[in-house]
Amino acid sequence: MGSKQLSWIHLIFIVLNVGECKRMVGEACDPQDLMGLTSFRAGIHVDVSGRLQKWVGHNCCKWEGVYCNNKTGRVTEIRLPGFISTNDFIVQTSMEGRLSPSITLLTSLQVIDLGGLIGLAGTIPPLIGNHLRKLRKLYLYCNNLGGPVPESIGKLSRLEELHLHENKLSGSIPASVGRLQNLNRLLLYSNRFSGPIPESITNLKNLLTLDLHGNSLSGKIPEKIGALQVLQELDLSDNLLNGKLPLSLTNLTAVSVLYLDTNLLEGEIPFPSSSAQMPSLSFLRLHDNRLSGRIQPTIGNLVSLQRISLANNRLEGSIPATLGNLLDLTEINLNVNKLSGQIPQSIGRLSRLMFLSLSNNLIEGQLPHELSSLQNLQALDLSFNRLNLSPIPKWLGEIPSLCRISLAGLGIQGEVPDFFRTTPSPILELDLSSNHLTGSIPEWLGGLTRLYSLNLSRNSLVSKIPDTITSLQDLGVLDLHSNKLTGSIVEVFKIGSRFPEGSLTYVDLSHNNFSGTIEQVGVGAQCSIKYLNLSRNYLTGRLPMSVGKLGSMRGLDLSYNELGFTLPDSLANVTPLEKLKLQRNRFSGQIPNGLLKLKELKELDLSDNLLVGKIPTGKPLSDFPWSSYSGNRGLCGKPLSPCKS
Numbered sequence: 001m002g003s004k005q006l007s008w009i010h011l012i013f014i015v016l017n018v019g020e021c022k023r024m025v026g027e028a029c030d031p032q033d034l035m036g037l038t039s040f041r042a043g044i045h046v047d048v049s050g051r052l053q054k055w056v057g058h059n060c061c062k063w064e065g066v067y068c069n070n071k072t073g074r075v076t077e078i079r080l081p082g083f084i085s086t087n088d089f090i091v092q093t094s095m096e097g098r099l100s101p102s103i104t105l106l107t108s109l110q111v112i113d114l115g116g117l118i119g120l121a122g123t124i125p126p127l128i129g130n131h132l133r134k135l136r137k138l139y140l141y142c143n144n145l146g147g148p149v150p151e152s153i154g155k156l157s158r159l160e161e162l163h164l165h166e167n168k169l170s171g172s173i174p175a176s177v178g179r180l181q182n183l184n185r186l187l188l189y190s191n192r193f194s195g196p197i198p199e200s201i202t203n204l205k206n207l208l209t210l211d212l213h214g215n216s217l218s219g220k221i222p223e224k225i226g227a228l229q230v231l232q233e234l235d236l237s238d239n240l241l242n243g244k245l246p247l248s249l250t251n252l253t254a255v256s257v258l259y260l261d262t263n264l265l266e267g268e269i270p271f272p273s274s275s276a277q278m279p280s281l282s283f284l285r286l287h288d289n290r291l292s293g294r295i296q297p298t299i300g301n302l303v304s305l306q307r308i309s310l311a312n313n314r315l316e317g318s319i320p321a322t323l324g325n326l327l328d329l330t331e332i333n334l335n336v337n338k339l340s341g342q343i344p345q346s347i348g349r350l351s352r353l354m355f356l357s358l359s360n361n362l363i364e365g366q367l368p369h370e371l372s373s374l375q376n377l378q379a380l381d382l383s384f385n386r387l388n389l390s391p392i393p394k395w396l397g398e399i400p401s402l403c404r405i406s407l408a409g410l411g412i413q414g415e416v417p418d419f420f421r422t423t424p425s426p427i428l429e430l431d432l433s434s435n436h437l438t439g440s441i442p443e444w445l446g447g448l449t450r451l452y453s454l455n456l457s458r459n460s461l462v463s464k465i466p467d468t469i470t471s472l473q474d475l476g477v478l479d480l481h482s483n484k485l486t487g488s489i490v491e492v493f494k495i496g497s498r499f500p501e502g503s504l505t506y507v508d509l510s511h512n513n514f515s516g517t518i519e520q521v522g523v524g525a526q527c528s529i530k531y532l533n534l535s536r537n538y539l540t541g542r543l544p545m546s547v548g549k550l551g552s553m554r555g556l557d558l559s560y561n562e563l564g565f566t567l568p569d570s571l572a573n574v575t576p577l578e579k580l581k582l583q584r585n586r587f588s589g590q591i592p593n594g595l596l597k598l599k600e601l602k603e604l605d606l607s608d609n610l611l612v613g614k615i616p617t618g619k620p621l622s623d624f625p626w627s628s629y630s631g632n633r634g635l636c637g638k639p640l641s642p643c644k645s
């Protein structure tokens with residue numbers, strides 16, 4: 001009985017399905033839509049994903065990425081994004097060709113998603129606004145589109161999302177965007193837009209995100225920007241905006257992200273006069289501008305602030321104590337300003353603070369002991385101020401999370417303080433450069449096994465490099481220049497041999513009293529070195545063949561030493577080399593022909609050596625000035641005088 005019922009149901013299903021199939025196969029989709037899609041496909045000559053190949057037959061509603069309204073039969077959505085998510089990961093595909101203007105034939109479209117197809121070129125169809133009146137979402141980001149945003153865009157009155165970022169769009173932003181009353185997100189960042197931000201943008205009463213960063217927009221920030229009452233994110237950074245910051249910014253009551261950095265803004269920062277004005281502002285970036293005046297105590301009204309960067313401006317006066325009321329702060333960056341006075345004790349209340357950067361200001365006085373309660377502080381940069389840190393307070397070495405310490409240019413005297421050897425968190429970065437440190441580089445440094453960057457340059461250290469330095473297997477940056485260090489440097493080239501490539505990227509031992517050979521250069525794991533400066537020492541011997549193994553090196557300076565013998569041919573293998581300075585040594589023999597392979601070379605100095613013969617002819621060697629080769633009596637050929645045959 002039961003099985004009979006089942007088979008009846010099956011039968012009904014089969015009949016229904018056959019009927020459905022017949023209807024679909026026999027039917028073509030709306031002819032206008034079909035024509036539009038066919039033209040679109042014709043504009044694309046490469047589709048790596050293979051999706052367009054599956055566009056067969058006349059029923060375009062069945063095509064991959066095409067969606068129709070099941071009542072009207074019209075195409076409502078094209079979704080062929082460049083980012084395709086499979087079960088486990090996301091792959092990016094590309095299409096090569098031009099966006100066909102015939103896409104405007106699809107007059108019922110509500111969604112166009114062609115974002116992330118890196119090869120898709122062409123322009124936004126000029127009449128898009130006249131035809132696609134139902135469009136709600138237009139995603140054409142991350143393509144290769146050029147030309148302007150058409151004025152007609154303002155007619156897309158239902159548009160909610162306009163994502164055109166990361167293209168090569170140019171011209172000015174059309175004022176007509178101000179008519180898009182339903183717009184939630186306007187993303188035009190990383191294009192080539194110029195001219196002013198249209199004032200009309202302040203009519204977009206539903207705007208949640210406005211991101212115009214990374215263009216060449218100029219002029220002032222619209223005075224009425226405060227009318228964007230629901231705006232949550234505003235990013236106008238990295239443009240050429242100038243003039244004063246409008247006071248109306250403080251009317252952005254919903255804004256949580258405000259990035260206006262890297263512009264030409266000037267005048268004072270309009271901090272809100274009450275905590276009701278910008279109650280949600282969490283991320284504020286105003287760095288790299290020309291802002292002046294004081295940081296007003298009203299900064300304390302930004303009660304939700306988590307990260308603030310005002311670096312690289314012209315701010316003056318003292319740091320207001322009210323900063324210490326902003327208990328959500330995790331990051332404060334006030335580097336490179338003209339701030340003076342003392343560090344307020346109230347900063348010690350910021351128990352979530354992880355990054356505190358106050359370098360290159362005029363801050364004076366003692367370091368307040370209250371800072372010792374910053375349990376989460378990871379990075380502290382107080383370099384180049386007028387603080388009195390002689391001696392460095394011991395409690396600094398007891399802050400539990402502190403691992404990046406920068407105390408350069410603070411007039412610190414005495415030996416490298418040994419409490420750095422027992423900090424609760426392993427030190428990753430230590431910068432005590434440009435002080436008056438004396439004595440030796442301590443043996444215990446080798447115990448800082450997680451150290452990535454060590455800068456002790458510009459002090460008066462007078463020792464050998466301790467052997468223990470070879471234990472610093474993570475060391476990437478070693479700057480010991482301008483001290484009075486002696487002995488051999490071979491140990492340095494044993495650092496980082498735990499990694500096949502090595503860990504070192506930057507080594508500056510210049511301007512010391514090192515002696516001995518450089519035979520170890522390139523022997524073992526040092527391929528990661530990008531910059532090596534051994535200038536102004538007393539190094540002897542030859543430049544070994546193994547230098548050719550430093551295949552990432554961009555800058556090599558061995559000038560002002562006592563190195564000699566011929567230059568190794570293997571230098572030709574260091575293809576990224578941009579700067580090569582070997583002047584004032586005793587290199588002899590001919591200049592290897594292989595140096596003609598160094599196509600990136602922009603600076604060359606071989607002067608004052610004992611080189612002979614003809615300078616190899618061709619770029620880049622012939623293009624350097626006379627002074628690159630002078631002081632080698634035996635050299636001839638361009639740019640020096642011709643060789644006598």
Ligand SMILES: *[C@@H]1O[C@H](CO)[C@@H](O)[C@H](O)[C@H]1NC(C)=O
Pocket residue numbers: 070071
């Ligand atoms: C037609 O589309 C609507 C909305 O997308 C959906 O709710 C409905 O189930 C569809 N009807 C048929 C027969 O597929």
Ligand SMILES: *[C@@H]1O[C@H](CO)[C@@H](O)[C@H](O)[C@H]1NC(C)=O
Pocket residue numbers: 223224225226227248251
């Ligand atoms: C900003 O708010 C003030 C006070 O609420 C108001 O007078 C002013 O018109 C607002 N400005 C803008 C541009 O909305």
Ligand SMILES: *[C@@H]1O[C@H](CO)[C@@H](O)[C@H](O)[C@H]1NC(C)=O
Pocket residue numbers: 408409433434455457458477479506
């Ligand atoms: C080390 O510090 C000095 C200033 O004290 C600076 O000029 C130099 O660039 C720093 N080195 C590195 C690798 O950052």
Ligand SMILES: *[C@@H]1O[C@H](CO)[C@@H](O)[C@H](O)[C@H]1NC(C)=O
Pocket residue numbers: 481482510511533534535536555556557579581
């Ligand atoms: C190497 O160091 C010396 C002395 O410290 C400096 O004058 C020179 O500019 C540096 N070379 C390069 C290529 O940076």
Ligand SMILES: *[C@@H]1O[C@H](CO)[C@@H](O)[C@H](O)[C@H]1NC(C)=O
Pocket residue numbers: 484513538
């Ligand atoms: C550096 O070395 C040179 C030559 O070896 C020596 O004349 C000079 O006194 C040394 N300077 C210091 C400060 O050690």
